[in-house]
Amino acid sequence: MVFVRIVMTVMVLLQMLWIGAVYGEEGKSLELGRIVVTAKRPGIPAESSPVAPVETNYGTQYNVVTEEQIKEQNSYDLPSTLRDVPGVMYQSKNLIGSQTSHSLYIRGRGSSHPSPDLAILFDGVPRYGALFGQVLGDGIAVSTIGGMEVYKSPQPSQFGSGYAFINIMPKYMMRDGEEAEINSSGGSDGTFDESLSTGIKKGPFDIYASQSLTRTDGDRHNSAASQQSYYVNAGYRINKEWSLRFLVNYVNGKTEAPMPDRTANFAVNGVNWPQAERYKTETLFTTLTLNHEYERFSGYLKAYWNDTTFQLLQELDSANGRQFANGSGGLWSKQEIGLYGIRGRETFHLWPGGEIITGADLDMTELKNTQQTYSGLKPTAAGVNGGLARRVWDFPDTRLISPYAAVSHMIGRKEGFHVIPSTGFRYYHHNEFENKSAAQGGLVIGYKNTNLNISYSRGVNYPSPIVIMNAVLTNAPVSITRTIKPEVVDHYEAAIVHKWPDKGSFGATVFRDKGKDRFLTYMGGAIPLRFNDPIGYYEICGLELTGTAIPVKDLELFTGATWLTVEAKGANSIESNHMPYTPGFQFQAGAKWIFFDNFRVFADMQHLRNLYQGASAGVGRGGTLNLPMLTGKDKLGDITLVNARVSYRFDYRPLRLSGSELFVAVNNILNQDYEYAKGYPMPGTTFFGGVSLRFN
Secondary structure: OHHHHHHHHHHHHHHHHHHHHHHHHHOOOOOOOOOOOOOOOOOOOOOOOOOOOEEOOOOOEEEEEEHHHHHHOOOOOOHHHHOOOOOEEEOOOOOOOOOOOOOEEEOOEOOOOOOOOEEEEEOOEEOOEOOOOEOOHHHOOHHHEEEEEEEOOOOOOOOOOOOEEEEEEEOOOOOOEEEEEEEEEEEHHHEEEEEEEEEEEEOOEEEEEEEEEEEEOOOOOOOOEEEEEEEEEEEEEOOOOEEEEEEEEEEEEEEEEOOOOOOOOOOEOOEOOOOEEEEEEEEEEEEEEEEEEOOOEEEEEEEEEEEEEEEEEEEEOOOOOOEOOOOOOOEEEEEEEEEEEEEEEEEEOOOOOEEEEEEEEEEEEEEEEEEEOOOOOOOOOOOOOOOOOOEEEEOOOEEEEEEEEEEEEOEEOOOOEEEEEEEEEEEEEEOOOOOEEEEEEEEEEEEOOEEEEEEEEEEEEOOOHHHHHHHOEOOOOOOOHHHOOOEEEEEEEEEEEEEEOOOEEEEEEEEEEEEEOOEEEEOOOOOOOOOEOOOOEEEEEEEEEEEEEOOOOOEEEEEEEEEEEEEEEOOOOOEEOOOOOOOOEEEEEEEEEEEOOOEEEEEEEEEEEOEEOOOOOEEEOOOOOOOOOOOHHHEEOOEEEEEEEEEEEEEEHHHOEEEEEEEEEEEOOOOOOOEOOOOOEOOOOEEEEEEEEEEO
């Protein structure tokens, strides 16, 4: 398969060079502009806030987190960059770092594990743990993020498998000239962060390169984390319409998970497994993109390759907190993940007010999992003596082809009364699991700066191959996957948004998700006769309010509130009104103030109420498809976090410094005791400070 990937990449490259030679004959001079790979970034300041929804012509919305917002939040890891997006939350056990299992949630989705509820994309292609479906945030460095698009509902015209997705837009040179930047900061618990970057854009060529290191000792024993990243993004404009871009990123991350400070409410098959772990994520990620843009149509063709190795080490005994003696216990698990494919998209504007989107995604995987005892116990025939015999799962290679199309038409004018009907469709052809299709429909009714957006869409969530884990042991292969259906959810949404140009905005959204065909993950015992739940269902209803305001010059305010209600039923017909990490109420607010020209204050807060821990996937032995019954033991305390950052920006022309900065930041100012999982208290008040020097 490696040879196939190489041949495929070479063929795509040759095709791109041929197209460039044909269209490059014009030889016209041009003014370089921003290369657009996916959706355009929203304007500033009206949509610079992470709470303000960006509206589409399809009756849908998405949120944007800008590079500036990430800096103001003083974010050191991927999950924390999303803390101010309404309806989005994350859980952790560390000051910095990312654990395995589920860790990121959007409007109550994401707690299924193993299951890829949420798709994480980088430069428009998959970048996550495709075996178990986890986010693997350690494999994405904050220093490489140029912005993020957060889609909080299924939208077949924008993405394929999954109920929601986050597309991380990579950094690259956007303006002519040369620049270099040195960032260095540190703070509580031995935290240190540094990055070096440089770029040049001259004529048809641009290149941006960066290196970063982030580390912390952690706030308690066995809670350290570190991450190294090396990144290059280069582009070449072939002519006025066509351009080529190449990106490569290597990341090596490690995170430790501490022991619980009390007996955790967690067991697998009645056994309390070791809870102190180390995670290692090593990834090499690359994309090659051919972009084109004409007056009436634009698009891209993208090839990608993502080679990731993820290791989990359970090295401490939960009974005594000490390392396992040689020859007894512990676990070493190694996941080898290969993601590769080709994606293409074309947008046509063939008549006034009309838009047609067409495209297709070809996504393939090569997945392998190996486990044995961490402490080196030699496996026996039965894997006894407290040890775990070496086991290898060589999962079948998967191939998902999903062509899609959508069309919208504006009746009227954006500056006055307008109506925009739309529809879209995506078909999923999977080589292992059942094929599916999904549709969407939308209607926008608006007048000037006020829009009513109504939409329906179906989300299709294909299981990760781990769903058949113990059916694909190398010594016991079986063929059962065609009987497994993907989960589906029907999403209904209505939103009203009003904007006061350069003054603020208000939005209100109501939505309803109804899901079915929840699938079982087979972890052992007799192979289930049925992998999908024919009885159970779940329903999530919500209301989301957002607002931004610029009451006076240089002062921006934002706020967002989300209410969620849940109704779920398992195959055992037992109903529940709770789902893990689906808060009953979530609130975010923030402010940015510029004073004395060079000083800036950014403050934000997050509040979560009626929150339960746990996982909602059907995992176990014996083929049970029952919902986990959450009780008072699973309920977490209310969480209220307040953070602030003060910075001073300055220029110094003799050294070509422009837009440089000194800052101090404080997180959890109220020193609240809180936790996202029972037994794992999060850090109290933490302090940071640093400097950013920009040369241009």
